[in-house]
Amino acid sequence: MRILLTGVTGQLGHTLQPILSQHHEVIAPTRAQLDLSDAAAIAAFVADCKPDLIINPAAYTAVDKAETEVELAQAINAIAPGVFAEQAKKLGIGLIHYSTDYVYDGSLRDDNGKLPSYTEDAPTNPVNVYGKTKLAGEQAIIASGCKYLIFRTSWVYSTFGKNFLLTMLRLANERDELRVVNDQWGAPTSANAIADISAAIVAQLNSAEDAATWWTSHQGTYHLTTKGRTSWCGFTQEIMRQASAAGRLQKAAPTVTGIPATEYPTPAQRPVNSCLDTSLLATTFHVHIPEWEAALAHVLGKIA
Ligand SMILES: NC(=O)c1ccc[n+]([C@@H]2O[C@H](COP(=O)([O-])OP(=O)(O)OC[C@H]3O[C@@H](n4cnc5c(N)ncnc54)[C@H](OP(=O)(O)O)[C@@H]3O)[C@@H](O)[C@H]2O)c1
Incomplete structure (x- = not known):
């Protein structure tokens, strides 16, 4: 397939x-080649590229x-996801x-006050601007009538970029104590x-006999995270445990102390659950x- 990424x-x-x-021809424009804040440029780029599939991981991710x-x-x-969706609909391809x-909003509790996991049909109610704009993007895609898969993920980190894992590894070499929020729960997802x-x-x-039938039976919104759950503090403790065991810290691992989110105020409110x-x-x-620890x-193992 020819994929626009x-x-x-x-x-x-x-x-x-x-x-x-x-396995595919991937057309992957950078921001300099396609600025996603320019709706007309997106439409023109898709029309010119004529992809078989559009994959859109780009986002404004600076939550605060x-x-x-x-x-x-x-x-x-x-707006940009809506434009991609309209173009996908026009070309008869998926997004x-x-x-x-x-x-x-993270307020979901069961009768015992425990935190159940959200299923896809749970009511949405974002508590910050980032969440509101991401929800609007989902809604624009669905309203377009295109073939789509929406994957909701959480707490993303990787070997590079600005993320929690790399921040904690850096701080581990600078500090003897890390104070980390222990009352927000989720699944760190690589x-x-x-x-x-x-x-x-x-x-x-790609291997489906009939792509149109495949889309009809698979289209929808799905939760895509690792298995299990922890707090930011629990995530940090596991980072220190694994990094220390693998000899990846330049000094003894710092003490990790749990604090309530109220002690770490941020401009954007974040869900508890x-x-x-x-x-x-x-x-x-x-x-x-995979389990989040794995x-x-x-x-x-991939970080040098
Ligand atoms: N990061 C998380 O913790 C997290 C949690 C839940 C869900 N998600 C979702 O997961 C997806 C992937 O996130 P990620 O962590 O890979 O994000 P990321 O590392 O912040 O990357 C965002 C990408 O979007 C591009 N981008 C932003 N504004 C653009 C513009 N105006 N024109 C063109 N490109 C633009 C960035 O380009 P530049 O490099 O030029 O800025 C970058 O390539 C996103 O949909 C995000 O909402 C992320």
């Missing part, structure tokens, strides 16, 4: 490109900055798009895990979903 300088796009390129850069976040997270746990699962699904589409149920993804596509070990 966005966000190639980002964590997920960068990880997806070499995997998809093994989005609180003040509302218009730009809206252009990239809400794979990525969204976020932040479409939920870009590698998302890319491997996405590529497996693209392979299923970010846990997403991945059963629908697993039963629909029969893909391997996905972390895999990424740590």
Whole structure:
């Protein structure tokens, strides 16, 4: 297939490109080649590229900055996906798009006050600008009537870029104590895990006898994260445990102390419960979903 892939300088796009390129022709414009805040440029690029599939991991991901850069976040997270979707509809091709746990408000509790995982049909109610714009992007795609897969993921990290794992590894070499939020819950998800699962699904589409029938039976919104859950503090403790065991720290691992989110105020509010149920993804596509600790070990093994 000829695949138009966005966000190639980002964590997920960068990880997806070499995997998809093994079996497909991948057209992956950088921001300089295609600015996603320019809707007309997107339409012209797609018309010129004539892809068989569009994959859109690009996004405005600066969650705190989005609180003040509302218009730009809206252009990239809400309007651009809608334009890709309209073009996909026009060409009769599919669109794979990525969204976020932040479409939920994180208040889901069971009768015992425990935190269940969100299923795809749970009511959305974003509590920050980033989440609102990402939800608007989902809605624009669905309203377009194109063939689509929307994968909501969470707490993304990779071997490069600006992410929690690399920040904690850097701080581990600078500090003796790390104070990290322990009352927000979710699944740290590596870009590698998302890319491997996405590529497996693209392979299923590519080998389907009839692509139109495949889309009819698979189209929809799915939760795509690793298995299991932890807090940011638990994630940090596991990073330190694995990095230390592998001899990757330049000094003794720092003490990791849990703190409530109220002690680490940020411009954007974040959900307490970010846990997403991945059963629908697993039963629909029969893909391997790794445990979050195993996905972390895999990424740590790739960091020099
Ligand atoms: N990161 C997370 O923790 C997280 C959590 C949940 C869901 N997600 C979702 O997962 C997906 C992948 O995220 P990620 O972590 O890979 O994001 P990322 O590393 O921040 O990469 C974002 C990509 O989008 C590109 N981009 C942003 N504005 C653009 C513009 N105006 N024109 C063209 N390209 C533009 C960036 O290009 P530049 O390099 O030029 O800036 C970059 O390539 C996104 O849909 C995100 O919303 C992420």
